[in-house]
Amino acid sequence: MNKNPTRTLGIEKKWKAQFNVRYRKLKGAINRYFLEAVPILNFEFNYSDKAITEFVAFLDSEIKDKIYDNITDPQMFWQNEYLNRTYTRGVNQANVNIKKAYKGDLDTVNLRGGAIPSLSTGVISPVGSTGIHLDALQILYTRDYSELQGITNEMSRQIARELSQGVELGTGLKDLAARINDRVDKIGLSRSKLLAQTETIRAYNIGALNEGQQDEEIIGEKVLYEWSTAGDDRVRDSHRARDGKFYERETAYSLIGEIRCRCALIATPESAITPQVKKENTKERKKLQKL
Numbered sequence: 001m002n003k004n005p006t007r008t009l010g011i012e013k014k015w016k017a018q019f020n021v022r023y024r025k026l027k028g029a030i031n032r033y034f035l036e037a038v039p040i041l042n043f044e045f046n047y048s049d050k051a052i053t054e055f056v057a058f059l060d061s062e063i064k065d066k067i068y069d070n071i072t073d074p075q076m077f078w079q080n081e082y083l084n085r086t087y088t089r090g091v092n093q094a095n096v097n098i099k100k101a102y103k104g105d106l107d108t109v110n111l112r113g114g115a116i117p118s119l120s121t122g123v124i125s126p127v128g129s130t131g132i133h134l135d136a137l138q139i140l141y142t143r144d145y146s147e148l149q150g151i152t153n154e155m156s157r158q159i160a161r162e163l164s165q166g167v168e169l170g171t172g173l174k175d176l177a178a179r180i181n182d183r184v185d186k187i188g189l190s191r192s193k194l195l196a197q198t199e200t201i202r203a204y205n206i207g208a209l210n211e212g213q214q215d216e217e218i219i220g221e222k223v224l225y226e227w228s229t230a231g232d233d234r235v236r237d238s239h240r241a242r243d244g245k246f247y248e249r250e251t252a253y254s255l256i257g258e259i260r261c262r263c264a265l266i267a268t269p270e271s272a273i274t275p276q277v278k279k280e281n282t283k284e285r286k287k288l289q290k291l
């Protein structure tokens, strides 16, 4: 079981499942191209630059369709749904953590938490919002759209190489389709799933950092971020060494987002950071890790 202190595994799984479905459809289209459409055109006996160019154009349009739904605006892209969900969870959890630890009078402050742009409209809910979450989400959407483009571009490049090698060696069509689909799996699908895994955690933590910053103004004191690992033997040593330590926003931001990292940031008002709080946090974390 992939223990994960952000508790976003469900979101990550759904995001990955989307990639599974989409790349499976892409492979199906590639198989049909070689095994059904192309033999009719007598492609096998006419390996040529023209045939390669035609396939590359076909592949390009299938990727746009199956992976991107022909969407070219990063703000309208399907994976934003998962980024929005995990970011929102990070915001809400930071809010809960700050409320729980805050020593001042909570009746006199109004922690927002819910001021997150809805996905359909991109409009932030109106109550006293600074728009920090809207800005952050737009950046996340664009960043992860271009990360995915980097992945599918590399996949296409490797496919084109398989194709020209296949042509040079006179590889049969069935073999060629298998080699191409191997690149779809090993480059396209596997790197996309890694992106989903890493970015689910990163977006959660960015949500926590931004909500912490927003709440600083309201509670009138600095918010720090406690590093929390999954506590199992898959945690890298450098991250285990951070467990239970408190970081300033900029430092915390620079530490998140490593590939496959599952660590969470726990937003905490500075005045609440006492030895007692540290002990309580450790206890609660151990409890969570047993779930």
Ligand SMILES: [Zn+2]
Pocket (backbone or CB within 6 Å): 229, 236, 239, 260, 261, 262, 263
């Ligand atoms: Zn980590």
